[in-house]
Amino acid sequence: MAHGVFGAEDGVSVQTLLAEPLLHGTVVGGESGLGNTVVWCLPLSEVDAAAAPAAGRLPDDLAGIAVHVGAGRLAVGEGAHALVTDLAKRGAAAVIAWPARGREATREGGRTVGLETAARAADAASLPVVAVSCEADFRRTSQLVATKVLAQTTHVLEYGARVHRILGEVFAHGSGLSAMARTMSQLSRTPVMVLGLTGEILAQADVTRPRGGLPDQQGLGRVVTEALAAHQHERAEGAASGYGSGTHSHARTMDVELAEGPMRAVVAPVTVAGDAYGAVLLLERVWPPERHDLAQHTVIAEHGATLAGSELLRQHSVHEAEERARDDFVDTLLHGRFTDQHELAARARHYRFDPQARFAVFVATSAGLRSGRTPDNHRANDALRSLRMARSDDLLTLTALIGPMIVVVRQLPTPSSEQGTTLAERESRTSFGKHIRRTLRDRLGDDVRVAHGRGGKGASGVAESYREARSAATLTQQVGGSKVCGYDDLRVFAAIQEVASSAPGRSFAAEVLEPLRRADGQTGNLEEIVLAYIAESGNLNAAARRLHLHRNTMLYKLERASRALQMDVRISETQFMVWLAHHIDTLGSVEAALDNELSPPT
Numbered sequence: 001m002a003h004g005v006f007g008a009e010d011g012v013s014v015q016t017l018l019a020e021p022l023l024h025g026t027v028v029g030g031e032s033g034l035g036n037t038v039v040w041c042l043p044l045s046e047v048d049a050a051a052a053p054a055a056g057r058l059p060d061d062l063a064g065i066a067v068h069v070g071a072g073r074l075a076v077g078e079g080a081h082a083l084v085t086d087l088a089k090r091g092a093a094a095v096i097a098w099p100a101r102g103r104e105a106t107r108e109g110g111r112t113v114g115l116e117t118a119a120r121a122a123d124a125a126s127l128p129v130v131a132v133s134c135e136a137d138f139r140r141t142s143q144l145v146a147t148k149v150l151a152q153t154t155h156v157l158e159y160g161a162r163v164h165r166i167l168g169e170v171f172a173h174g175s176g177l178s179a180m181a182r183t184m185s186q187l188s189r190t191p192v193m194v195l196g197l198t199g200e201i202l203a204q205a206d207v208t209r210p211r212g213g214l215p216d217q218q219g220l221g222r223v224v225t226e227a228l229a230a231h232q233h234e235r236a237e238g239a240a241s242g243y244g245s246g247t248h249s250h251a252r253t254m255d256v257e258l259a260e261g262p263m264r265a266v267v268a269p270v271t272v273a274g275d276a277y278g279a280v281l282l283l284e285r286v287w288p289p290e291r292h293d294l295a296q297h298t299v300i301a302e303h304g305a306t307l308a309g310s311e312l313l314r315q316h317s318v319h320e321a322e323e324r325a326r327d328d329f330v331d332t333l334l335h336g337r338f339t340d341q342h343e344l345a346a347r348a349r350h351y352r353f354d355p356q357a358r359f360a361v362f363v364a365t366s367a368g369l370r371s372g373r374t375p376d377n378h379r380a381n382d383a384l385r386s387l388r389m390a391r392s393d394d395l396l397t398l399t400a401l402i403g404p405m406i407v408v409v410r411q412l413p414t415p416s417s418e419q420g421t422t423l424a425e426r427e428s429r430t431s432f433g434k435h436i437r438r439t440l441r442d443r444l445g446d447d448v449r450v451a452h453g454r455g456g457k458g459a460s461g462v463a464e465s466y467r468e469a470r471s472a473a474t475l476t477q478q479v480g481g482s483k484v485c486g487y488d489d490l491r492v493f494a495a496i497q498e499v500a501s502s503a504p505g506r507s508f509a510a511e512v513l514e515p516l517r518r519a520d521g522q523t524g525n526l527e528e529i530v531l532a533y534i535a536e537s538g539n540l541n542a543a544a545r546r547l548h549l550h551r552n553t554m555l556y557k558l559e560r561a562s563r564a565l566q567m568d569v570r571i572s573e574t575q576f577m578v579w580l581a582h583h584i585d586t587l588g589s590v591e592a593a594l595d596n597e598l599s600p601p602t
Helices: 014-018 044-050 077-089 116-125 138-172 176-188 220-241 291-335 341-350 374-389 421-444 458-479 491-495 503-518 526-535 540-547 551-565 572-598
Strands: 002-005 026-029 040-043 065-070 094-098 129-131 192-195 201-205 252-258 261-272 275-284 358-365 397-402 405-411 449-452 484-486
Touching: 014 138, 026 116, 040 044, 040 138, 044 065, 065 138, 077 116, 094 116, 094 138, 116 129, 138 176, 138 291, 176 192, 176 201, 176 275, 176 291, 192 291, 220 252, 220 261, 220 275, 252 275, 261 291, 275 291, 291 341, 291 397, 291 405, 291 458, 358 421, 358 458, 374 397, 374 405, 374 421, 405 421, 405 458, 421 449, 421 484, 449 458, 458 484, 458 572, 491 572, 503 526, 503 551, 503 572, 526 540, 526 551, 526 572, 540 551, 551 572
Parallel strands: 040 065, 065 094, 094 129, 449 484
Antiparallel strands: 002 252, 026 129, 192 201, 192 275, 252 261, 261 275, 358 405, 358 449, 397 405
C-alpha cells in the first residue's frame, strides 16, 4: 500500500516561516496545520478573482499558497468564518492577517481581539491564521516566501546534482548495479535493493551490516507491481492534464515484507521511455524517519532509479542478443541444419553442448501460447523466463520459444551401468517432463501438455528426439493421453512407425478405411462408429451410449459398415484390421505434416 508521494521538497513549512523576524506574530488559530508546506504567497484580491467562476474552481486550486488578507476581512463575524472555511476547502496552506499601520492586533484572555470567529473556523479547518505586524505587507511577505522557497529548492537541486554526480561516476566507470547499490547505501545509510520486473533481486547492499547481507525477502514482486502501476497512473494523469508527458515517476513509501517482519521502504520505479524495468528500494529501519532524511532518501532513490534504468537497458539489450543467438542455435539443432561439423563444433563449445552426451527434447503446448495477443505474449515470455530460472542441476538445458510451443533440449544423466540405461533415461525424462508442467502450469493454466521424445546421442539425437516429441504432442491431442507423455508411452505408434512410413502400410490403411469413408453419405461417420465399437470391446450398448445413439441405430450403422468392408465388424480379426489401419493413417498424417514442416526450405 502506498503511503504518499515524496518528491524533492519544493516549499517550506508555516512553522519555518514564523521563525523569520518579519513574520513574528500571533497564531490566531489552526495550530495543528503549522506543518503545512508553503510554496507561494498571494493576496486575497487575486485569490477572489481566480475563484470568480465558481463552477470551474478546483477543490485544491490553492494548494501550497499562503493567502495575505487584510485583518479587517477577518473581523467580520460570519464573513470571516465563511472566508476561512472556503480557503481551507481550496487547500490553502496558511492565512496571513495583516493590519493597517497603527492597528496591530492585541490579545485579551488568550484570544486576538476581533478575530475570535476566524480563530474558531481556523481550528476547525486546521488552517493556520497568523496575525502579523504592519511591516509584513504583501510585498515584503511575498519576497520573504519566495526567497525561502527558492533557497530550499536550490538546496534540494544542489543535493540532487551531488547525488547524480556521485552515482553517475559509478555508472560511467561501468562498475555495474552492485557498485551503484553500494554507493546509494553509503549515501543514505540504509539497505538498498535493485529489483527486476518480477521482484527478483538484481543487486543489494547494506552498509549498516558490513559482514552480512540482507535477510531473505518476501513479496517483492508485489512491491514492484504496485510501484509500476502507480507510475502508469501518473503517466496517464500527466498526459490527460496536458502538463508534460507524465514520464517522470516520483518515489513513494510502501510496505514490504521481510523475513524479520514488515518494514517501510522508499520505492522508485525504474523506467526508460515509459517501459518498466524494475524498481529501486531503500529500506527505512526507523519509521517515521526525520523529514530531512526522508527527503534525501527520496532524491537518492529517484536519481538511482534513473541511472539504474540505463544500466538495466544495457543489460536487457545484451540479454536479448544472447537469447536470440541461443534460440537460433536451438532451432538449428532441432532441425539439423548445420552447414558442416566445424560450425557444429564451434557453436557447441560456446553453449557447452557435448556432442557425445545423450539428449531428449520436450515440447510444451498450451492455449496461452497459441493466441498471439500482446498480453498472452507477455505470459509466454514470463513462462519461458520462469522455466529458465527453475533449473535444479548442472545438466545442460536449452530453452526456446518456437512458434506456439516452448521447446526444451535436456541433457540426460549418465547412467551408473549399461543395463540400466533405458530405464534410467525414461525415469529421468518423465520426471523432468512433470517438472516442466508444474513450472508452466502456474503461468499458463492447467491445459499445459508436455510431450517428449526418446533420448539420442549428440546433434542427430536431438533432431530425432524433437521429431518424436512433436509426433507425441500431436498424437496425444488426437487420441487422448496424459498431460505428460513420451513417444515411447505411445507404444503402438512407436511399434508401427516404420509400417506407417512405408508404401505397403499406407496402401493397407487406404484399402481398409476408404470403403467406410465413401459409404458415409448422410447417415453419419461409419469410421467413427466402428472405432467406437472397437474401443468398447465390441459392446453394442456401451458404444451406443458413447456416441449418444439409439441401440437400433447403432446396430443399423454397424451392418452398413460390414457391407462396405465386405467383412463382419463383429469378428475380432476385422476389428483389428480397422484399428490398425486407423493408427497407421493417423501416424502417417502426423509424419507427413512434420516432414512438410521440418524439411529444409528449397
